[in-house]
Amino acid sequence: xxxxxxxxxxxxxxxxxxxxxxxxxxxxxxxxxxxxxxxxxxxxxxxxxxxxxxxxxxxxxxxxxxxxxxxxxxxxxxxxxxxxxxxxxxxxxxxxxxxxxxxxxxxxxxxxxxxxxxxxxxxxxxxxxxxxxxxxxxxxxxxxxxxxxxxxxxxxxxxxxxxxxxxxxxxxxxxxxxxxxxxxxxxxxxxxxxxxxxxxxxxxxxxxxxxxxxxxxxxxxxxxxxxxxxxxxxxxxxxxxxxxxxxxxxxxxxxxxxxxxxxxxxxxxxxxxxxxxxxxxxxxxxxxxxxxxxxxxxxxxxxxxxxxxxxxxxxxxxxxxxxxxxxxxxxxxxxxxxxxxxxxxxxxxxxxxxxxxxxxxxxxxxxxxxxxxxxxxxxxxxxxxxxxxxxxxxxxxxxxxxxxxxxxxxxxxxxxxxxxxxxxxxxxxxxxxxxxxxxxxxxxxxxxxxxx
Amino acid sequence: xxxxxxxxxxxxxxxxxxxxxxxxxxxxxxxxxxxxxxxxxxxxxxxxxxxxxxxxxxxxxxxxxxxxxxxxxxxxxxxxxxxxxxxxxxxxxxxxxxxxxxxxxxxxxxxxxxxxxxxxxxxxxxxxxxxxxxxxxxxxxxxxxxxxxxxxxxxxxxxxxxxxxxxxx
Numbered sequence: 001x002x003x004x005x006x007x008x009x010x011x012x013x014x015x016x017x018x019x020x021x022x023x024x025x026x027x028x029x030x031x032x033x034x035x036x037x038x039x040x041x042x043x044x045x046x047x048x049x050x051x052x053x054x055x056x057x058x059x060x061x062x063x064x065x066x067x068x069x070x071x072x073x074x075x076x077x078x079x080x081x082x083x084x085x086x087x088x089x090x091x092x093x094x095x096x097x098x099x100x101x102x103x104x105x106x107x108x109x110x111x112x113x114x115x116x117x118x119x120x121x122x123x124x125x126x127x128x129x130x131x132x133x134x135x136x137x138x139x140x141x142x143x144x145x146x147x148x149x150x151x152x153x154x155x156x157x158x159x160x161x162x163x164x165x166x167x168x169x170x171x172x173x174x175x176x177x178x179x180x181x182x183x184x185x186x187x188x189x190x191x192x193x194x195x196x197x198x199x200x201x202x203x204x205x206x207x208x209x210x211x212x213x214x215x216x217x218x219x220x221x222x223x224x225x226x227x228x229x230x231x232x233x234x235x236x237x238x239x240x241x242x243x244x245x246x247x248x249x250x251x252x253x254x255x256x257x258x259x260x261x262x263x264x265x266x267x268x269x270x271x272x273x274x275x276x277x278x279x280x281x282x283x284x285x286x287x288x289x290x291x292x293x294x295x296x297x298x299x300x301x302x303x304x305x306x307x308x309x310x311x312x313x314x315x316x317x318x319x320x321x322x323x324x325x326x327x328x329x330x331x332x333x334x335x336x337x338x339x340x341x342x343x344x345x346x347x348x349x350x351x352x353x354x355x356x357x358x359x360x361x362x363x364x365x366x367x368x369x370x371x372x373x374x375x376x377x378x379x380x381x382x383x384x385x386x387x388x389x390x391x392x393x394x395x396x397x398x399x400x401x402x403x404x405x406x407x408x409x410x411x412x413x414x415x416x417x418x419x420x421x422x423x424x425x426x427x428x429x430x431x432x433x434x435x436x437x438x439x440x441x442x443x444x445x446x447x448x449x450x451x452x
Numbered sequence: 453x454x455x456x457x458x459x460x461x462x463x464x465x466x467x468x469x470x471x472x473x474x475x476x477x478x479x480x481x482x483x484x485x486x487x488x489x490x491x492x493x494x495x496x497x498x499x500x501x502x503x504x505x506x507x508x509x510x511x512x513x514x515x516x517x518x519x520x521x522x523x524x525x526x527x528x529x530x531x532x533x534x535x536x537x538x539x540x541x542x543x544x545x546x547x548x549x550x551x552x553x554x555x556x557x558x559x560x561x562x563x564x565x566x567x568x569x570x571x572x573x574x575x576x577x578x579x580x581x582x583x584x585x586x587x588x589x590x591x592x593x594x595x596x597x598x599x600x601x602x603x604x605x606x607x608x609x610x611x612x613x614x615x616x617x618x619x620x621x
Contacts, residue, residue: 074475083583084581084583085581086542086543086544086581086585087543087544087585088583088585089583089584089585089586092583117473119473123583124484124488124524124526125526125579125582125583125592126583127594127595127596128595128596160473162473162481162484162485163484163485163488164484164524165484165487165488165520165523165524165525165526165527166524166525166526166527167523167524167525168580168581179484180481181478181480181481182480182481182482182483182484182510182512182516182520183480183516183519183520184519184520184523185523185524200475200478241585241586242586243544243548243585243586243588244544244547244548244585245547249585249586249587249588250586251586283543287542287543287581328585330543330544330547330585332547336547340546341543341546341547344541344542344543344546345542345543347542347580348542348543348580348581351580352580354523
């Protein structure tokens with residue numbers, strides 16, 4: 001059983017409301033933090049080893065320490081709640097069921113960073129959640145946890161919720177800031193980084209919802225204790241949103257010591273593959289991270305079990321391994337067509353490209369067109385090589401990582417499932433009626449030991 | 453600015469409350485929330501006079517409103533039906549059968565993607581990931597998500613819409 005730090009009280013009736021949240025010990029960490037100095041809080045966050053939970057995995061304490069502190073210039077904390085990556089829905093769960101956990105985390109973080117006005121930038125489509133957050137903010141303000149002179153400490157803090165307009169690119173921190181300033185969500189060139197020139201050119205820290213929520217248990221149990229949970233540099237707990245062809249989709253909190261096999265097949269988590277089918281592949285960290293076939297997903301290149309943590313998932317780099325990313329865990333069974341799946345992802349990235357950089361604007365659409373041709377049985381062998389060539393020309397050649405996010409799924413699909421692409425080209429008449437089955441794979445799919 | 457376009461006093465008060473969230477002179481930051489409010493109040497879409505009105509309210513140029521309104525997918529640039537069916541079709545939703553749901557709606561309502569039924573009741577908009585991947589397939593109607601869809605469930609939802617019984621807000 002994994003240790004639960006964030007979702008410990010998620011199923012307590014009424015936990016959305018301050019009264020219940022307080023009864024469960026809520027705002028105890030904030031009361032403790034407000035008696036500490038901002039530097040002491042920063043040291044706790046550094047000691048915890050917390051890595052940004054939005055996908056990049058950059059150490060949060062280090063990110064906070066980069067924040068410029070020019071005299072007389074306001075600083076801001078902006079929570080990135082623009083969760084839009086296919087497969088990822090964990091932040092939605094946190095905000096919907098535990099809004100006070102986020103607000104308490106923001107209060108502590110704002111105090112540490114010296115932000116008197118902090119913002120939650122939430123994806124526009126989550127249109128019922130701002131009401132939940134605003135209700136919780138009002139409750140917190142009425143109880144003295146927000147507003148002027150919080151708990152008599154002299155610290156003032158307001159939190160506001162801003163709805164986006166439906167653009168995946170606004171999950172990129174500088175595009176988010178542009179959007180928060182009332183502009184198109186076009187990413188900015190870096191440097192300067194937001195820590196120096198962020199919102200309205202003021203020093204700004206942008207952190208994911210889960211990262212900020214994790215500040216509460218870090219202060220509660222201390223950074224050193226938090227760091228003891230997990231393994232290596234994958235400290236603490238991580239929320240995984242599991243979906244696709246599994247028996248129990250949902251949001252799970254794991255301590256990053258379990259194996260991928262256990263996560264997929266045990267009843268505590270995904271409960272195995274739907275309808276008793278075989279596992280074909282998985283995208284373990286949100287749609288932008290490389291897809292991996294079952295055999296490489298369950299075992300490392302050395303034949304050892306693969307674990308649900310940053311290091312183990314990335315073992316072998318993109319050639320064989322994948323990434324923890326945002327923890328959006330998409331499972332595909334034996335009946336799923338990798339070409340079709342890759343085509344829908346290419347369509348997504350084409351649709352969501354802001355259009356600022358030519359490789360991304362033109363390349364994503366071009367990849368989608370070629371994939372559509374191949375999926376519909378109108379592709380040629382050279383199209384596969386052309387796809388490979390296009391994704392190579394997008395990766396690393398754009399202002400923001402959306403270009404990489406669009407290129408990696410295509411690269412990984414061709415790398416691991418080239419035979420499936422070739423089958424589509426060779427069997428145009430079968431493309432839309434049959435799938436390239438598991439029997440065609442040279443590598444046998446391991447029988448999971450958990451269920452056997 | 454068209455003289456006939458104006459927020460209700462309640463909405464106008466809301467606009468001023470939103471502007472107050474930002475530092476003085478940074479009222480442009482209120483643009484997205486105000487556009488959401490305008491779309492809701494002025495018929496579900498943003499025509500040019502509405503965008504000009506928003507520009508005037510925020511003391512910014514109309515082009516600044518146009519370029520933002522056309523960038524974000526949640527803002528409709530042409531009239532839509534009373535019920536906008538936004539069906540997610542990306543990744544996990546595709547894996548879970550979103551195309552079947554979309555085909556069913558296309559056939560049943562006799563409309564293509566982006567079109568509105570002749571009676572002005574429904575508009576169909578395929579969407580690219582709405583963050584309900586664990587509860588797929590799904591669609592958004594107004595403020596709410598309808599998840600774990602089946603053909604039967606879609607039919608029930610459409611019937612509720614026709615009867616005016618489905619909450620949008």
